[in-house]
Amino acid sequence: MTTTAVPAQARAAVTAQRDGFAGTGALVRLALRRDRIVATLWVLLFVVMAAGSASASAELFPTVESRVRAATAINDAPATLALYGRVFDPTSLGAVSLIKLGAFGAALVALVSIFMVVRHTRAEEESGRLELIGSAVVGRYATLSAALLLSVATSLALALLTALALIGSGLPAAGALAFGLAWAGAGIAFAAVGALAAQVTESARTANGIGAAVLAAAYLLRAAGDASGVDTSTWLSWLSPIGWAQQVRPFAGDRWWVLTYLLVFAVLVAVAAYALVARRDHGAGLLAQRPGPERAARRLSSPLALALRLHRGSLTGWLVGMALGGLIVGSIASQIGEIADNDQFRDMITKLGGQRGLTDAFLSAEMAIIGVIVAAYGISATLRLRAEETGGRAEPLLATGVGRLRWAASHLTVALVGSALLAAVLGLFAGFAHGAAVDDFGQIGRVLVAALVQLPAVWVLVGITVAVFGLAPGLVLAGWAALVVFLLLGQFGEILNLPAGLMDLSPFSHTPRLPGGDLTLTPLVVLTAIAAVLMVAGLAGFRRRDLSTS
Amino acid sequence: MTTAISVSGLVKTFGQTRALDGLDLTVRTGEVHGFLGPNGSGKSTTIRVLLGLLRADAGEVRLLGGDPWADATSLHRRLAYVPGDVSLWPNLSGGEVIDLLGRLRGGLNQTRRDELLERFDLDPTKKGRTYSKGNRQKVALVAALSSDVELLVLDEPTSGLDPLMESVFQECVTEERERGRTVLLSSHILAEVETLCERVSIIRLGRTVETGTLAELRHLTRTSIAAELAGPPTGLAEHPGVHDLKIDGNQARFDVDTQQLDAVLRELTRVGVRSLTSQPPTLEELFLRHYEGDLAGNGRHAAGVRS
Ligand SMILES: Nc1ncnc2c1ncn2[C@@H]1O[C@H](COP(=O)(O)OP(=O)(O)OP(=O)(O)O)[C@@H](O)[C@H]1O
Ligand SMILES: [Mg+2]
Numbered sequence: 031m032t033t034t035a036v037p038a039q040a041r042a043a044v045t046a047q048r049d050g051f052a053g054t055g056a057l058v059r060l061a062l063r064r065d066r067i068v069a070t071l072w073v074l075l076f077v078v079m080a081a082g083s084a085s086a087s088a089e090l091f092p093t094v095e096s097r098v099r100a101a102t103a104i105n106d107a108p109a110t111l112a113l114y115g116r117v118f119d120p121t122s123l124g125a126v127s128l129i130k131l132g133a134f135g136a137a138l139v140a141l142v143s144i145f146m147v148v149r150h151t152r153a154e155e156e157s158g159r160l161e162l163i164g165s166a167v168v169g170r171y172a173t174l175s176a177a178l179l180l181s182v183a184t185s186l187a188l189a190l191l192t193a194l195a196l197i198g199s200g201l202p203a204a205g206a207l208a209f210g211l212a213w214a215g216a217g218i219a220f221a222a223v224g225a226l227a228a229q230v231t232e233s234a235r236t237a238n239g240i241g242a243a244v245l246a247a248a249y250l251l252r253a254a255g256d257a258s259g260v261d262t263s264t265w266l267s268w269l270s271p272i273g274w275a276q277q278v279r280p281f282a283g284d285r286w287w288v289l290t291y292l293l294v295f296a297v298l299v300a301v302a303a304y305a306l307v308a309r310r311d312h313g314a315g316l317l318a319q320r321p322g323p324e325r326a327a328r329r330l331s332s333p334l335a336l337a338l339r340l341h342r343g344s345l346t347g348w349l350v351g352m353a354l355g356g357l358i359v360g361s362i363a364s365q366i367g368e369i370a371d372n373d374q375f376r377d378m379i380t381k382l383g384g385q386r387g388l389t390d391a392f393l394s395a396e397m398a399i400i401g402v403i404v405a406a407y408g409i410s411a412t413l414r415l416r417a418e419e420t421g422g423r424a425e426p427l428l429a430t431g432v433g434r435l436r437w438a439a440s441h442l443t444v445a446l447v448g449s450a451l452l453a454a455v456l457g458l459f460a461g462f463a464h465g466a467a468v469d470d471f472g473q474i475g476r477v478l479v480a481a482l483v484q485l486p487a488v489w490v491l492v493g494i495t496v497a498v499f500g501l502a503p504g505l506v507l508a509g510w511a512a513l514v515v516f517l518l519l520g521q522f523g524e525i526l527n528l529p530a531g532l533m534d535l536s537p538f539s540h541t542p543r544l545p546g547g548d549l550t551l552t553p554l555v556v557l558t559a560i561a562a563v564l565m566v567a568g569l570a571g572f573r574r575r576d577l578s579t580s
Numbered sequence: 581m582t583t584a585i586s587v588s589g590l591v592k593t594f595g596q597t598r599a600l601d602g603l604d605l606t607v608r609t610g611e612v613h614g615f616l617g618p619n620g621s622g623k624s625t626t627i628r629v630l631l632g633l634l635r636a637d638a639g640e641v642r643l644l645g646g647d648p649w650a651d652a653t654s655l656h657r658r659l660a661y662v663p664g665d666v667s668l669w670p671n672l673s674g675g676e677v678i679d680l681l682g683r684l685r686g687g688l689n690q691t692r693r694d695e696l697l698e699r700f701d702l703d704p705t706k707k708g709r710t711y712s713k714g715n716r717q718k719v720a721l722v723a724a725l726s727s728d729v730e731l732l733v734l735d736e737p738t739s740g741l742d743p744l745m746e747s748v749f750q751e752c753v754t755e756e757r758e759r760g761r762t763v764l765l766s767s768h769i770l771a772e773v774e775t776l777c778e779r780v781s782i783i784r785l786g787r788t789v790e791t792g793t794l795a796e797l798r799h800l801t802r803t804s805i806a807a808e809l810a811g812p813p814t815g816l817a818e819h820p821g822v823h824d825l826k827i828d829g830n831q832a833r834f835d836v837d838t839q840q841l842d843a844v845l846r847e848l849t850r851v852g853v854r855s856l857t858s859q860p861p862t863l864e865e866l867f868l869r870h871y872e873g874d875l876a877g878n879g880r881h882a883a884g885v886r887s
Contacts, residue, residue, distance in 0.1 A: 232670070232709055233670055233709070320707075321673070321705040321706060321707070322671075322672065322673025322674075322675070322676060322705055322706070322707050323673055323675060323676060323705065324673070324675040324704045324705050325675050325676070325679055325704075326675065326676040326677075326678075326679035326680050326683075327676075330676060330679070330680055330683075331679075331680065331683040331684070332684075333684070336669075336680060339671075339672070340669065340671070343671075421667055422663070422665060422666075422667035423667050423668070423669060425628075425633060425663055426661065426663060426666075426681060426720065427681075427684065428631075428632075428633060428652075428656075429631045429633070429656055429659075429661040429663075429733075430656050430657075430681060430684035430685040431653050431654075431656050431657040431684055431685055431686055432653070432656075432684050433652065433653040434652075574635075575635075576633070576634045576635055577628070577633040577634065579624075579628070
């Protein structure tokens, strides 16, 4: 009797396992339908960036000497090593021309992967749409599998197209494929990280945050590993998936075996995510909810107080990040001056950046990056308006004595003041670290001003986001699109030889390069005025339009 | 002022969809007014226009003597709204949401708040994301009912409540009515409407098809009669007010338009009545008559479907 029961049970278990994946195909098609435009645009964006850099650099570095000079400049400076990583073969055209896109591009691909997986898993579950699907014939692993399949497929498509584009611009085929696959490896590894993060928390926002934090940690580990090694990367880089993507060394040895690190990592993390899916309830996460207060605190009695409460967690996280970033930037800055034995590098960075010394040039280059990062905060805080509206949480508020302007102004205030706080904290910490290193605390003021002058450009992006929110709410992601375009104009506009008029579109191109440059007020005033006009237009539009319903 | 809400000829379109197509609605001060109609007929849209969340394309809308779009903020201090689908902030506790909404409305009655929490058996310390649908609904209900306002606008407020809570809700609305408050109650639950509402408006495809007291509406429908007569029934089949007639010897079963009841009874007594049972029309029948035939045209607004 028992002899027949055991195989029956085993068969039942196997069937249950297989049933867990039922419906995956249908979900993949649904996800493809939802993402076909956005995913295609992302892939094309990366392909164009890679191909653009490759063909521009071919003209920029025609001889081996010119390449070696550029590579040495990067390899000898801790700052560029930290930012971009090492050029593993200074004579290789591919390695030199794609250095800016190796680790940095892999991190961007990874970020898109995280967002994609969370969007199709936790975000769906949180919105309740999954419940509808979950009750149809869909196994419990199906959504996770569909999301992972989608991002693996997107990553592989990206790898293939990038490789083809690079081959098209004249680089060796093997290196091109290695480069594409290193990107794809980072994308797949962090798709798994996104999947795991989505199981741990109940909110998509937090899941995205956890994924991004893991990515930031991976990037920092590799930055530390690359910058601290002499002639090679240290073991710190080998702790980081972004480091592995770099250690594939495309065009500089093409070490295919390193790709298995990424693959094994992805499989292990994905298995953990599957294990959690099997254990948790629908809609729940692992981090349990604590009970809240029975009554509201006295000060929770205005839209602004509510907005502060809603933004509190993320703003705190950003502030801590900025403080840490400031300390790092400030302490690296003082080391820059010590690399006196490399004339090319000094030459390059002085030409690139400011006028008064290497340190100032480095700091002003860092501040420009900080400006973009703070703008990302400003946009995401502003987009909270739209999330509250479509989530049906604005409606009950606007049905009380709160007017539309007052409600919109509450989140906008957090976005504006929050971004100012972030820039100030970064400036103070960087100034302090730098001042401590060079024994001159007068630096604090200079560095602080350099951070604060980024704000008008940041506010222009906030303004663009508000304007779209008020006037064309369906296109609200245009705020992010604008940031990406401005970022690319700044990073690659010069290499790609774009007309000056086009590059002037970016508000960041008008920010004074401090410290070291001249503090000109006119562009700051003009940028602030443009930001104000955009915000007024957006708010006026919002006051006149229908409220979207959930 | 005797009318709390008056709407006439209200039109609202979303792209191609004509969600409201000349809707009329009058709610008198102090009454509980039932607002009924099939899914997608435009109830929530009407309520959102009344709250100034959507802008009317055409028509006249007055709420508590003001213009709901232009005077939104000042009017909102005098009303409380419970949406059909309540979304809460994931990190705020239910108690915090109740207090916040009350304060933004201009204050809430603490004793009443605590009493309502008790009656609805709601734990105010839970966070928004951990509430069930019914409990989210209760949070919004407690917030609305504990505010001192003139008008309650309730959009399917009991969807998701269990029968026990449904009866608590009915008690609460009855108390509100006794306090002299006006209530606009959109609902699919006919028993609830029958218990609470003095007058109802039925809408379909964005237009009002019927409005009046329940007694008036009953009058418009049919009564079922079963009678045993002294002889074979005559004259019934020809009578215009008689429907679905079934004759079995001396027995007759039929439905009669309530307005024709008197004339038909006279036909029966002419033959002689041995026994007679009559059944007044149920609300279900009343509504189904208005909802029927809607299934095909729902939301698409085929021309001339008006009943
Ligand atoms: N924002 C919108 N955009 C487009 N169409 C809409 C929008 N809001 C409502 N509609 C359409 O307007 C019509 C009326 O919708 P409404 O929500 O008012 O119906 P309802 O009577 O409340 O239905 P239910 O009983 O299901 O709650 C529907 O056809 C709906 O699809
Ligand atoms: Mg509705």
